[in-house]
Amino acid sequence: MLVKDIMVKEVxxxxxxxxxxxxxxxxxxxxxxxxxxxDDEGKVIGxxxxxxxxxxxxxxxxxxxxxHLFPELSMVGLxxxxxxxxxxxxxxxxxxxxxxxxxxxxxxxxxxxxxDQIKAVIDIVASGKINRVPVVEDGKLIGIVxxxxxxxxxxxxxx
Numbered sequence: 001m002l003v004k005d006i007m008v009k010e011v012x013x014x015x016x017x018x019x020x021x022x023x024x025x026x027x028x029x030x031x032x033x034x035x036x037x038x039d040d041e042g043k044v045i046g047x048x049x050x051x052x053x054x055x056x057x058x059x060x061x062x063x064x065x066x067x068h069l070f071p072e073l074s075m076v077g078l079x080x081x082x083x084x085x086x087x088x089x090x091x092x093x094x095x096x097x098x099x100x101x102x103x104x105x106x107x108x109x110x111x112x113x114x115x116d117q118i119k120a121v122i123d124i125v126a127s128g129k130i131n132r133v134p135v136v137e138d139g140k141l142i143g144i145v146x147x148x149x150x151x152x153x154x155x156x157x158x159x
Contacts, residue, residue: 001157036134036144121133
């Protein structure tokens with residue numbers, strides 16, 4: 001079975017100048033957990049996932065505070081601890097929501113071609129925390145394969 005046999009052709013995409021707020025809205029509206037970031041020519045230049053957004057929120061909901069373990073040894077006894085931020089969650093959502101996708105996306109993106117064997121996608125997904133693999137042809141995005149698409153493809157083989 002080839003990648004083109006299981007890929008989704010209508011791909012929700014993001015642009016560099018969009019914000020995390022806009023990405024979250026697209027994810028929610030389209031019931032997806034991530035999307036490729038493309039340039040004006042349709043080339044994949046990055047990828048953003050819900051995990052990236054949630055991690056950013058979590059980082060911003062905490063702040064580092066300096067603690068003196070031994071005040072008499074001020075330079076030697078410094079330590080840092082994470083504590084909940086005093087900011088309201090809504091304020092954090094607003095701040096994080098305005099971050100540009102270009103600042104948060106992963107720039108290293110593994111891709112496959114439409115005529116590659118499905119094994120190529122399985123190898124990429126199984127190799128790490130990758131849930132979706134863009135499909136490119138002549139350098140441009142033409143589809144995407146998610147873990148769910150792999151399972152659907154397998155289910156077609158079972159009769």
